[in-house]
Amino acid sequence: MNHWYMLTLVGKDRPGIVAKVTAALYDGGCNLGEASMMRLGGTFTIMLMVDFERSSKALIDLISPVAESLDLHLHLDRIEGRLHQHVEPDARVTVYGADRAGIVAKVTGALAEAGFNITDLESMVGGSEDKPIYVMQIEGTAAEGIESLQAAVDVIRKEGVEAHMEPIETLIG
Amino acid sequence: MAILEILTYPDARLKQESLPVEQFDDELRAFLADLEQTMLAGPGGVGIAAPQVGRFRRIVIVDCSRTRKPVPNHGRLFIVNPEITAWEGMTSGREGCMSVPDYTGNVIRAEKISLSYHDAHGKLQQLDAEGYEARAIQHEIDHLDGLLFLDRLVSRRNDLFRRKVYQPTPEQQPKT
Numbered sequence: 001m002n003h004w005y006m007l008t009l010v011g012k013d014r015p016g017i018v019a020k021v022t023a024a025l026y027d028g029g030c031n032l033g034e035a036s037m038m039r040l041g042g043t044f045t046i047m048l049m050v051d052f053e054r055s056s057k058a059l060i061d062l063i064s065p066v067a068e069s070l071d072l073h074l075h076l077d078r079i080e081g082r083l084h085q086h087v088e089p090d091a092r093v094t095v096y097g098a099d100r101a102g103i104v105a106k107v108t109g110a111l112a113e114a115g116f117n118i119t120d121l122e123s124m125v126g127g128s129e130d131k132p133i134y135v136m137q138i139e140g141t142a143a144e145g146i147e148s149l150q151a152a153v154d155v156i157r158k159e160g161v162e163a164h165m166e167p168i169e170t171l172i173g
Numbered sequence: 174m175a176i177l178e179i180l181t182y183p184d185a186r187l188k189q190e191s192l193p194v195e196q197f198d199d200e201l202r203a204f205l206a207d208l209e210q211t212m213l214a215g216p217g218g219v220g221i222a223a224p225q226v227g228r229f230r231r232i233v234i235v236d237c238s239r240t241r242k243p244v245p246n247h248g249r250l251f252i253v254n255p256e257i258t259a260w261e262g263m264t265s266g267r268e269g270c271m272s273v274p275d276y277t278g279n280v281i282r283a284e285k286i287s288l289s290y291h292d293a294h295g296k297l298q299q300l301d302a303e304g305y306e307a308r309a310i311q312h313e314i315d316h317l318d319g320l321l322f323l324d325r326l327v328s329r330r331n332d333l334f335r336r337k338v339y340q341p342t343p344e345q346q347p348k349t
């Protein structure tokens with residue numbers, strides 16, 4: 001019987017990480033599920049669902065050589081697969097501003113209070129070193145309704161953070 | 174009337190091009206009734222194309238009159254042999270498809286279109302559609318050309334923010 005694992009790999013970015021890691025997993029008989037792989041600052045991060053018929057020890061033995069060769073820190077969790085159960089977001093909140101100290105906690109706290117369940121959050125720092133711009137895009141489901149979420153976003157804006165909410169009307173056709 | 178079986182990707186037939194309708198008869202109208210039933214039976218579908226049920230003719234139905242948030246629309250449309258004659262603007266929006274379960278993604282579509290088509294009786298019709306309805310019509314016509322929204326995916330990450338930043342709505346203008 002196969003098992004699902006969440007494989008986390010983190011290390012200094014360099015060319016070829018994704019190709020080498022996925023080749024090692026494929027050669028070792030793994031199937032891949034959903035993944036998030038991205039560069040955050042100068043660090044490359046991988047979170048990858050791996051379907052493997054053997055133990056976590058065997059999977060670590062399989063991936064350790066490539067992780068070591070690329071200087072990646074490795075972490076493995078046994079998980080439930082739960083594919084094909086996507087939660088469809090119904091709202092997107094975009095936030096940006098010059099000041100980032102506390103911005104994430106402030107915004108996500110207010111959104112959580114308004115019943116917003118985050119399915120996806122991405123934030124980037126743009127601008128220049130002396131004038132950084134913090135940009136955050138959040139998607140999720142407004143469990144207490146779009147109006148309640150809009151009210152929370154209005155409060156965030158009054159406090160001087162540029163925030164904008166738009167409903168996601170997914171077209172099924 | 175009957176609910177027809179929906180083909181789902183990776184069924185290769187979804188990538189096939191459909192042929193024009195030549196006969197506007199009772200059989201076509203009976204098929205349209207079945208196709209509409211099938212659309213209504215699906216989860217929140219605002220449109221359906223004949224090839225999605227394995228009939229490779231240029232027939233689609235669009236009905237944007239029952240969206241959660243009301244949008245400008247022309248009610249239920251039986252659209253046969255459609256031709257988009259004009260496009261204007263571009264907009265990004267989230268799409269899913271009855272033929273691609275459990276996946277949605279962002280797609281760029283024309284904001285406004287002009288459409289000529291035949292109705293269920295073969296009469297030539299013309300309409301202008303915008304926004305959500307225009308998106309639905311473009312999604313369905315793509316099916317007639319063997320295209321899925323998967324063929325037009327854009328990054329979830331950047332397109333919306335860029336649009337917002339470079340074309341701010343009045344409420345987003347910096348306060349002075």
Ligand SMILES: [Zn+2]
Nearest residue numbers: 173270271272
């Ligand atoms: Zn479709």
